[in-house]
Amino acid sequence: MEKEKKIKPSKELPSGFEDRQEKELLIRDFVISNIKEVMIKYGFQYLETPSFEYTESIGKFLPDKDRPGEGVFSFKDENKWLSLRYDLTAPLARYVAKNFNEIPKPFKRYQLGTVWRNEKPGPGRYREFLQFDADYVGTKNLQADAELCILISEILEKCGLGKADYIVKISSRKFTDKLFEQLKIKSKDQISIILRALDKIDRLGWSEAQKLLGEGRKDKSGDYTKGANLKNEQIKIIENALKSDVPDSEDVLEIIKIFEAYNFKNYKFDPSVIRGLEYYTGPIFEVNLNFDVKNLKGQTIQFGSIGGGGRYDNLVSNFGNLDCPATGISIGLDRLVFALMQKKDFKIKSTRPVVICVFDQNKTKQYIDILNKLRSTNISSEIYPGEGKLKKQMEYANKIESPCAIFYGEDEIKKAEVKLRNLKTGEELSVKVENLIDEIKKII
RNA sequence: GCACGGGUAGCUCAGUUGGUUAGAGCAGCGGUUUGUGGAACCGAAGGUCGACAGUUCGAAUCUGUCCCCGUGUACCA
Numbered sequence: 001m002e003k004e005k006k007i008k009p010s011k012e013l014p015s016g017f018e019d020r021q022e023k024e025l026l027i028r029d030f031v032i033s034n035i036k037e038v039m040i041k042y043g044f045q046y047l048e049t050p051s052f053e054y055t056e057s058i059g060k061f062l063p064d065k066d067r068p069g070e071g072v073f074s075f076k077d078e079n080k081w082l083s084l085r086y087d088l089t090a091p092l093a094r095y096v097a098k099n100f101n102e103i104p105k106p107f108k109r110y111q112l113g114t115v116w117r118n119e120k121p122g123p124g125r126y127r128e129f130l131q132f133d134a135d136y137v138g139t140k141n142l143q144a145d146a147e148l149c150i151l152i153s154e155i156l157e158k159c160g161l162g163k164a165d166y167i168v169k170i171s172s173r174k175f176t177d178k179l180f181e182q183l184k185i186k187s188k189d190q191i192s193i194i195l196r197a198l199d200k201i202d203r204l205g206w207s208e209a210q211k212l213l214g215e216g217r218k219d220k221s222g223d224y225t226k227g228a229n230l231k232n233e234q235i236k237i238i239e240n241a242l243k244s245d246v247p248d249s250e251d252v253l254e255i256i257k258i259f260e261a262y263n264f265k266n267y268k269f270d271p272s273v274i275r276g277l278e279y280y281t282g283p284i285f286e287v288n289l290n291f292d293v294k295n296l297k298g299q300t301i302q303f304g305s306i307g308g309g310g311r312y313d314n315l316v317s318n319f320g321n322l323d324c325p326a327t328g329i330s331i332g333l334d335r336l337v338f339a340l341m342q343k344k345d346f347k348i349k350s351t352r353p354v355v356i357c358v359f360d361q362n363k364t365k366q367y368i369d370i371l372n373k374l375r376s377t378n379i380s381s382e383i384y385p386g387e388g389k390l391k392k393q394m395e396y397a398n399k400i401e402s403p404c405a406i407f408y409g410e411d412e413i414k415k416a417e418v419k420l421r422n423l424k425t426g427e428e429l430s431v432k433v434e435n436l437i438d439e440i441k442k443i444i
Numbered sequence: 445g446c447a448c449g450g451g452u453a454g455c456u457c458a459g460u461u462g463g464u465u466a467g468a469g470c471a472g473c474g475g476u477u478u479g480u481g482g483a484a485c486c487g488a489a490g491g492u493c494g495a496c497a498g499u500u501c502g503a504a505u506c507u508g509u510c511c512c513c514g515u516g517u518a519c520c521a
Contacts, residue, residue: 120519
């Protein structure tokens with residue numbers, strides 16, 4: 001007889017997926033409620049679209065291969081490829097195209113939702129995360145772009161960040177377009193290599209990014225990345241353009257004017273903001289945090305941006321609805337929450353129940369009477385839900401950080417009293433049952 | 445994808461040049477206390493040493509392949 005192999009299911013999570021606990025979720029809820037308040041104030045509509053879309057509707061992937069390109073989670077349903085959305089902008093474009101005649105123009109909507117990316121996770125980068133997205137569809141008015149930056153900063157400040165804690169960086173695709181014209185660079189491949197190199201200045205520094213503009217760069221691990229093969233003169237021109245404080249881009253100048261009218265000052269023109277995305281056509285923005293963020297091991301990490309966006313005047317027209325300019329911004333909520341959790345002055349109390357200890361299984365009725373008194377006044381409470389001795393019950397109450405344990409045993413029942421034990425101080429007091437609510441409110 | 449580092453108890457890790465029955469701390473369980481948590485002490489339990497193959501009298505330890513995790517780098521619509 002062969003020994004049967006025990007099959008142990010894995011207790012590990014798929015790479016890039018995380019369990020999220022109450023501490024984090026409560027801060028996330030707080031952030032979300034701030035977002036909703038601000039969005040209502042700015043006049044945006046709330047929208048939800050499904051997690052899955054037809055692959056062809058949200059990406060540039062052609063279903064001519066066995067599987068759609070990497071980067072999205074996909075499966076074949078009947079004969080059609082479906083994918084989990086990788087952002088909220090592509091589904092919005094699809095929604096607008098589908099409901100083009102019904103929606104108001106301009107159309108302002110905001111959305112909160114989980115998005116998925118099938119790529120290698122890194123520190124602070126997951127394969128499943130919550131995004132917030134606000135967009136203006138059907139307007140070329142740059143006031144829309146300006147308001148997006150302003151509303152993001154209002155959300156951040158509502159969440160407890162100060163002006164020194166964050167900055168909104170803006171630039172424009174038009175700025176780089178002009179630059180390429182000046183440099184007489186027309187090759188799309190070369191342009192995208194250059195844009196990617198510029199995007200890395202933040203992380204690698206100019207001297208390393210410069211190598212990517214030239215021949216190429218070898219990183220610490222020995223991996224080699226080919227560069228854009230620019231001549232030294234061309235690199236010099238780029239370097240000088242990046243240093244300019246005065247944006248050589250009309251749209252950016254216009255937005256800055258609007259910022260001034262709104263008295264919004266927490267922005268900075270930064271030509272190295274690229275966002276790597278192909279679909280941006282005009283102004284682009286990025287939101288960066290200015291305080292140190294530490295990882296779980298306590299090391300300070302380069303946190304990068306928590307969000308960004310820009311103008312994408314062609315996205316909707318891909319679906320055949322012509323002339324539908326749009327601009328939008330999104331925030332990675334989990335990243336923001338992670339950063340907020342590290343601000344010392346940031347605390348949200350979680351509510352833990354009062355625990356009614358069980359002395360005698362036959363007295364359940366009496367315990368429930370007490371429980372009902374508490375719950376009818378909305379006091380978080382429970383009868384000890386396990387089975388075990390008092391010691392075990394106290395250990396449980398301690399572990400869940402209950403503020404108070406209630407003893408209602410034989411002695412107390414006889415005297416129509418309950419004994420309250422304050423679990424923070426260890427103090428105990430006996431009170432008449434009819435005074436229970438008043439007394440317990442003093443403890444919790 | 446490429447490079448480097450890891451995988452030993454529920455968790456964090458130790459394990460000498462290959463050598464009997466693989467260790468510790470914490471958590472959990474039982475007890476000291478059958479009505480009192482956060483402290484202490486005592487006890488028992490807990491392992492296919494990531495998987496498979498190879499070398500060897502003998503492998504957690506050496507070799508190969510694969511899987512998974514982490515970090516850097518690339519890609520990211």
